[in-house]
Amino acid sequence: MYLFKDYKKIDHLAIAVRDLNEAIKYHQDVLGFELDTIRETKGKHTSMRSAVMVSEEFSVVLLVSNSRGSQIERYIEQYGTGVQHVAFQVEGIESVYEELKSKGMEFSTEILCDAGLKQAFSKRDPNTGMMYEFIERDGNFSFEESNINRLFERLESGESY
Template sequence: MNYVLDHVGIAVRSIDDALPFYLNILNGSLEDRYTSDTPGVEVHVAVVRTADKVIELLEPINKDSPIARFIKQRGKGVHHIAYRVDNLDTAILEASKNGIRFLEDTRRTNLHGRRLIYINPVSTDGTLIELCDYLKS
C-alpha cells in the first residue's frame, strides 16, 4: 500500500484572518472554499495549494463542532495529517490486521468525492491521521 501525503489540516478560529499568511507569505493559491454542515463535521474549509503541498484551513461552524472542541482543548494549529492511499478499503483492512484502530464514526465521503477515515490517535502515539482516496469519475 502506498501512503502519499495528501494534505495537512490546520484548525483556525477564522479562515479570513488566517488566509493572508498562506496566500501572501507562502505564495499559495486558494483552490476551494466550502462548508460541510454534516453533523459531526460542521466546518468551513479553505483549500490552499502551495508549490508542493495542500493545506486545509478548518474553521468551526459552531461551538460544538469537532474543530471548536479541538481548539478549546489544544489551541489553534495542526489538526491532522492526511495520507492518500490507493484504496481506502484495502488500507483499512491491512492496518486493522496490524492492530491499528480507527474512529469508525469519521468514515465518510466528502463533497468532493474524497473517501476518508481517521485513525484513532491511540494507534499513532497521539497524532490524528486521516487516510483517504478519491472516487474515480
C-alpha cells in the first residue's frame, strides 16, 4: 500500500554541479533536455547560479555555487556532486506536510505560497544526504524570481544546504 495517494510525480531533480556550462552541455547533447532558463539567485550572504533543463514530463535543475560558503558549495563539500534534492509534485500539500510532520519529518521551511505554486522543503536526512521538496502546482510550471529568492534566503537563514 502506498503511503500517500497525494504523490503525483517527480516534479524535478536538483543536481549540484561543479561546472554549470559542462553540465548544461551534457544534459543537452547526451540526455536530450532543452535549456529553459539560466538565473543567478542571491541571498543575504551567498549566491548560486542555476540552469533549468526541461523535458516533457519533468525538469532537472542544475545548481552551481557562485560564492564562498553557499548552500551548494557546502552540499558538495559534505556529500559530493549529485542530486541535492528531489521534488515531489503533490495534491493537497497542507495534508502531506502535516502527515509527514506527524511521522517525524522535520522541515526547513513552512509551506511557501506564490502565484499558482505552493512548496515546502524538508531538512536534509543525515543518513542519505537527501532533502525533499513537496510542491503543488496550479497551472504554474515555472518558478518565479521572487519565489526562488525568498526560498533561497529562507534556506540560507536556516543554515540549510
